[in-house]
Amino acid sequence: MSYVEVARPHDAVAVVTLNRPERMNAMSFDVMVPFRDALLEVGADVGVRAVVVTGAGKGFCSGADQESAGIPPGLEGLPPPAYALRAMQLLEDVVLTLRRLPQPVIAAVNGAAIGGGLCLALACDLRLAAPAAYFRAAGINNGLTASELGLSFLLPRAIGSTRAADLMLTGRDLGAEEAERIGLVSSLHDDVVAAAVETGARIARLSQPGIELTKKSLQAGMAASSLEAHLTSEGLGQLYLRLLTDNFEEATFARKEGREPEFRDRR
Structure with a gap:
């Protein structure tokens, strides 16, 4: 068994x-x-x-x-x-x-x-x-x-x-x-x-790296010694996905077109 x-x-x-x-x-x-x-x-x-x-x-x-x-x-x-x-x-x-x-x-x-x-x-x-x-x-x-x-x-x-x-x-x-x-x-x-x-x-249905980074950020936030220290890591995560994927643009177009976004997680 x-x-x-x-x-x-x-x-x-x-x-x-x-x-x-x-x-x-x-x-x-x-x-x-x-x-x-x-x-x-x-x-x-x-x-x-x-x-x-x-x-x-x-x-x-x-x-x-x-x-x-x-x-x-x-x-x-x-x-x-x-x-x-x-x-x-x-x-x-x-x-x-x-x-x-x-x-x-x-x-x-x-x-x-x-x-x-x-x-x-x-x-x-x-x-x-x-x-x-x-x-x-x-x-x-x-x-x-x-x-x-x-x-x-x-x-x-x-x-x-x-x-x-x-x-x-x-x-x-x-x-x-x-x-x-x-x-x-x-x-x-x-x-x-x-x-x-x-x-x-x-x-x-959401961005795979976006979800994975959010999980890491939640855990890091619980263990962070200060808000100031944690803000930097959050900002780097946002920049990482903003620069390396077209997810933000896709989300914007999807809202205008009244549909669910389809995130490719790449450019």
């Missing part, structure tokens, strides 16, 4: 599904290693313009698998401290892979996103949710720290420091409606995967 499935419901949109529903798609290494590999594969496909990540069954991802975590590849023979460090680095690499993909990644959160599953959703560029979805920073409930896999970096940037502290220090569940209200997800949908694919198809 494959624990990760990849589908192409739209020519330019790939859907990567965590497929271990009996464990609510928990983060065993048997799931996370092929998940990372699938992300790298679709990321390298120039025909893929957007990526949707979701989970099979009732859960998006329930976090660490506490019953059958599996064995990370290539770590046999390491002493326990080194083994633990390498295993954690592998999971961190999954989060970084989501961030580094050139395409925008849309989380279609169909159910529970708990602990590391919340981190996976936050690592995506956009988040849509089903009405039954809920989110939990679970580490604190397990006698650990709630900070894991970038959660203390990503969550405050998504919903603000005060709301992030509320979730991380109490370990309470955040339902889908509240998640939409505070901006953790952009919208709720009964068929959240179909809505995410539709969003991906809309992205695919």
Whole structure:
């Protein structure tokens, strides 16, 4: 059985599904290693313009698998401290892979996103949710720290420091409606995967380098030390596409002619 499935419901949109529903798609290494590999594969496909990540069954991802975590590849023979460090680095690499993909990644959160599953959703560029979805920073409930896999970096940037502290220090569940209200997800949908694919198809109609540079700029903006420093990088991105493509002229003509622009991304 494959624990990760990849589908192409739209020519330019790939859907990567965590497929271990009996464990609510928990983060065993048997799931996370092929998940990372699938992300790298679709990321390298120039025909893929957007990526949707979701989970099979009732859960998006329930976090660490506490019953059958599996064995990370290539770590046999390491002493326990080194083994633990390498295993954690592998999971961190999954989060970084989501961030580094050139395409925008849309989380279609169909159910529970708990602990590391919340981190996976936050690592995506956009988040849509089903009405039954809920989110939990679970580490604190397990006698650990709630900070894991970038959660203390990503969550405050998504919903603000005060709301992030509320979730991380109490370990309470955040339902889908509240998640939409505070901006953790952009919208709720009964068929959240179909809505995410539709969003991906809309992205695919836009300029490919424009979208990729916008993703990079959003991430750089969150990490920027000052507005002054960030303004320069934004301006260079605009100049880059203005000089090397005729996209701006095409958009102008399309508006005058009452049609959708067809961006060639070249001159």
